[in-house]
Amino acid sequence: MTPNAREMSESIHEQMPRLLTELAAVVGTTNVLTKPSQQQSYVQGALEAVTDATVAVVIPHSLVALWRVINICAAFDVIIIAQAANTGLTGAQLRMEIMTGR
Helix, strand or coil, X not given: CCCCHHHHHHHHHHHHHHHHHHHHHHHCHHHEECCHHHHHXXXXXXXXXXXXXXXXXXXXXXXXXXXXXXXXXXXXXXXXXXXXXXXXXXXXXXCCHHHHCC
């Protein structure tokens, strides 16, 4: 039996401290942004008024660090939304619970 969305959400929140610790071990604590004030320029484009809760913005500074971050997120079954230079995809990180069930 697969867990429902609420059970999955609770499970993810319970694992969040460990996830953030593992990410920080790869990229350093200053490169794991968890405060909304730190995340604003990453989660909201200049032309967008819509934002959504984001657990963390992770800033890897090498391809190896990016690979490790992706592997950690995959192990925790966390959705990754990549952003490059505030392109037109900035709003794509907003949750789509209807489509993803997450």
